[in-house]
Amino acid sequence: MDSKKLGLWHSAIVGSAGFIFFVGLWEVVVRLGFIDPFFLPAPSQVMERALAMTTGKDAVLLNDIRMSGTRVLTGFLLSAVVGVPLGLIMGTSRLVRAFLNPIVSIIRPLPALSWIPLSMLWLGIDEQQKYAIVFMGCFASVLVYTIDATLKVDPLLILAARNLGAKRLHTLRFIVLPGALPNILSGLKVVLAIAWTCVISAEMVGANSGLGFRIWTAKEWSDTGQVLVGMLCISLTVLVLDIIYRVIEKVLLPWKRMS
Amino acid sequence: MSDILIRADNVSKVFHSHKEDVEAIHDFSLTVKKGEIVCIVGASGCGKSTFLNMVAGFIQPSSGRILLEGQEITKVEPRCGMIFQNYALFPWMTVIENITFGPRLKGVQKKVRHEQAKQWIKRVGLKGFDYSYPGELSGGMQQRVALTRALANEPDVLLCDEPFGALDAMTRQAMQQELLRLMYKSNQTILFITHSIDEALILSDRVVIMSARPGRVKAVFENDLPRPRKLELQLTDRYLELKRKVWSLVEEEVVSALGIRKG
Ligand SMILES: Nc1ncnc2c1ncn2[C@@H]1O[C@H](COP(=O)(O)OP(=O)(O)O)[C@@H](O)[C@H]1O
Ligand SMILES: [Mg+2]
Numbered sequence: 001m002d003s004k005k006l007g008l009w010h011s012a013i014v015g016s017a018g019f020i021f022f023v024g025l026w027e028v029v030v031r032l033g034f035i036d037p038f039f040l041p042a043p044s045q046v047m048e049r050a051l052a053m054t055t056g057k058d059a060v061l062l063n064d065i066r067m068s069g070t071r072v073l074t075g076f077l078l079s080a081v082v083g084v085p086l087g088l089i090m091g092t093s094r095l096v097r098a099f100l101n102p103i104v105s106i107i108r109p110l111p112a113l114s115w116i117p118l119s120m121l122w123l124g125i126d127e128q129q130k131y132a133i134v135f136m137g138c139f140a141s142v143l144v145y146t147i148d149a150t151l152k153v154d155p156l157l158i159l160a161a162r163n164l165g166a167k168r169l170h171t172l173r174f175i176v177l178p179g180a181l182p183n184i185l186s187g188l189k190v191v192l193a194i195a196w197t198c199v200i201s202a203e204m205v206g207a208n209s210g211l212g213f214r215i216w217t218a219k220e221w222s223d224t225g226q227v228l229v230g231m232l233c234i235s236l237t238v239l240v241l242d243i244i245y246r247v248i249e250k251v252l253l254p255w256k257r258m259s
Numbered sequence: 260m261s262d263i264l265i266r267a268d269n270v271s272k273v274f275h276s277h278k279e280d281v282e283a284i285h286d287f288s289l290t291v292k293k294g295e296i297v298c299i300v301g302a303s304g305c306g307k308s309t310f311l312n313m314v315a316g317f318i319q320p321s322s323g324r325i326l327l328e329g330q331e332i333t334k335v336e337p338r339c340g341m342i343f344q345n346y347a348l349f350p351w352m353t354v355i356e357n358i359t360f361g362p363r364l365k366g367v368q369k370k371v372r373h374e375q376a377k378q379w380i381k382r383v384g385l386k387g388f389d390y391s392y393p394g395e396l397s398g399g400m401q402q403r404v405a406l407t408r409a410l411a412n413e414p415d416v417l418l419c420d421e422p423f424g425a426l427d428a429m430t431r432q433a434m435q436q437e438l439l440r441l442m443y444k445s446n447q448t449i450l451f452i453t454h455s456i457d458e459a460l461i462l463s464d465r466v467v468i469m470s471a472r473p474g475r476v477k478a479v480f481e482n483d484l485p486r487p488r489k490l491e492l493q494l495t496d497r498y499l500e501l502k503r504k505v506w507s508l509v510e511e512e513v514v515s516a517l518g519i520r521k522g
Contacts, residue, residue: 159317160347164361164412165337174360178351255351255392 041225046232049225060214065233068199068210071127075134076195079142080188087146087184092176097147104140112137112198116205125206130199137198138191145187146180153179182256185249192245196238211237264416264448265291265314270323271473272309283309285473286323291416294446298459298482300509301469302516307452310474311420314450315339327415337361340414342422346405348393354380354404355389361412372411379407382441399430403437410441416448423458432490435461443487456505460498461488468508471516478508 023043029035030042037045053061090097115136123129153176161175203212211230218226250257267289274281284306291297301307312318313325316336325332327339348357355376362372380389383403393401402422409417423431435458442449453459459466463482470477482501484492492498 154347156343156345156347157349159335160341160343161349161360162335163315163317163337163339163341164408165364166360167364170364175349178349181351253351255394 038222038224041228046225046228049223050229050232053226053229060209061229061233064209064211064214064230065237068203068212068234069237071130071134071199071202071210072192072195075131075198076138076188076192078131079135079138079191079195083139083142084146084184087143088150088172088176088180090143091147091150091180092172104143107136108140108144110136110140112194113201116202120206130202130207130210133202134195134198138195141191141194142188145191146184149180149183149187150176152183182253185252189242189245192241193238196234200234262293263290264293264295264328265289265450266326266329267310267314268323268326270310270313270320270325272306272313272318273321282473284469285475287469287475288323289467289476291448291450293448296442296449296451296462296464297467298451298453298463298465299467299469300453300456300459300505301474302471302509302513303454304516305469305472305512306474307454307469308420311341311418311450311452314416315341315418337412338415339418340409340412340416341418341420342402342405342409344421344424346393346398346401348401348404348408350393353390353392354385354396357393357404358408358411360408365412376407376411379411383407383437398426399434402426402434406438406441410447416450419449419451421452421454424453431458436490438462439486439488456502456509457493459505460484460501461492466505468505469512471512477512480504 026040027042027044030037030040030045041049050061053059086100090100112133115133119129119132119136123132157179158171158175161171166174199210200212200215203210204216207213211233215227215230218224218230267287270287271285272283274283287306287310289297299307299310309318313320314327314332314336316332316334316339319333327336332339349360352360355373358376358379359367359372362375363369367375377389380386383406385400385403385407388396388400393404396404402425405422423434426434439462449462451459451462453462460482466480466482467476468478469475484498484501
């Protein structure tokens with residue numbers, strides 16, 4: 001226990017050292033003129049830019065994060081709310097699975113980007129179109145991850161439940177769902193990353209807010225600092241979501257918490 | 260009606276696989292009376308689990324039939340409560356949730372079923388572990404939860420498929436005594452599979468010895484060792500005599516199952 005804690009501190013310290021080292025190196029290399037700040041501004045310049053984007057009169061950054069975040073979460077949650085129950089049913093019923101499999105196989109390989117033209121035709125460039133892109137990019141993956149997770153549930157546990165009097169719906173609710181949940185959650189984590197790719201792409205093509213839009217316009221203006229700020233914000237937002245996700249996992253899977 | 264609870268009539272089971280057909284048991288007949296503890300002993304692979312799975316309704320016989328109180332078993336039958344060798348506890352449910360699972364499905368009120376479960380937990384010595392998850396318990400404790408989960412569902416017959424097989428020798432003997440203690444004068448019908456002759460002699464009212472695959476009834480005898488049966492029983496002459504008798508019957512089958520010749 002103690003040694004494990006020490007190990008954690010140890011890696012935290014080494015990690016911070018590594019981070020500081022590379023950021024410092026970057027700063028020095030730019031300051032000494034080895035790199036033209038037009039192509040890669042120094043960390044301090046990026047921070048300056050970030051400050052200007054969060055405070056001054058054109059403080060757009062927080063709003064961008066909020067817009068992108070909302071689009072990601074809305075599309076992602078929609079795909080999960082539809083995909084997980086459908087995946088559970090497909091996973092437990094051979095018939096439904098056989099019926100829907102061809103459609104899923106056709107939709108699944110399509111990159112989210114390929115949905116952009118159709119979605120713009122149908123929905124314009126307002127928020128619903130963003131949600132739709134994320135949804136289409138995520139939905140089939142949610143299905144496949146859920147079906148896989150369902151099929152991995154120990155059949156002996158299903159038998160044991162039926163032996164104790166469980167009917168079909170009981171089995172689904174008390175055995176298949178909780179048994180598949182750990183794998184569903186780790187699948188959804190991958191899907192959440194897909195959702196980000198979808199949103200950033202969608203925002204680059206047709207939007208007037210959001211981190212993807214901000215990065216894209218910055219490039220048009222050759223504002224490299226703003227490009228980097230946008231990228232940094234994507235990283236940070238994903239990191240924060242990751243932490244939240246881990247907390248949710250801990251809450252939903254109390255039985256996985258033991259040593 | 261009659262006091263026969265389970266009746267297997269000329270049951271055979273053939274498994275069809277892509278390579279070959281395997282006949283697991285052949286023309287197997289057996290009756291179990293209410294309140295009786297019957298142990299089935301046989302070499303590994305002789306079809307013991309296959310038979311028990313048919314009684315539970317997990318699989319259907321290829322021919323013949325199995326009756327529970329005169330009714331043919333055609334689907335999974337909750338009145339035949341099964342205890343699995345590897346416990347099959349639900350890892351995401353606490354001990355008390357596992358135990359109350361059956362009553363919960365039957366619609367027993369939460370307060371009532373928890374009250375009953377607490378009684379059980381006390382009786383099997385798991386007090387303080389009510390809200391532990393199975394993964395936090397030792398093998399012996401997990402098996403006690405599995406036993407309790409089955410009993411709390413009040414089955415007509417308790418089916419045990421080598422339930423103590425995965426436990427170490429000491430825990431295993433302790434669990435046998437535990438089962439005897441819980442069942443003493445309870446009149447619970449039990450169909451118990453084991454490959455341990457000692458286990459069969461300690462637990463049973465009657466021992467059924469199966470032949471090597473395809474499993475048939477090779478011999479049946481009444482086990483009249485006096486109850487309650489403590490561990491010291493295993494040192495008595497009567498016990499050793501019975502053990503010798505069973506072993507001589509089982510030995511041939513084990514040898515034939517292994518495919519080696521005597522001599
Ligand atoms: N589902 C199955 N498919 C094919 N063969 C099986 C199946 N279940 C059991 N068998 C075969 O039937 C025989 C008896 O198995 P089993 O009843 O598990 O034996 P035991 O429990 O006595 O060790 C074995 O040869 C086994 O390989
Ligand atoms: Mg077996």
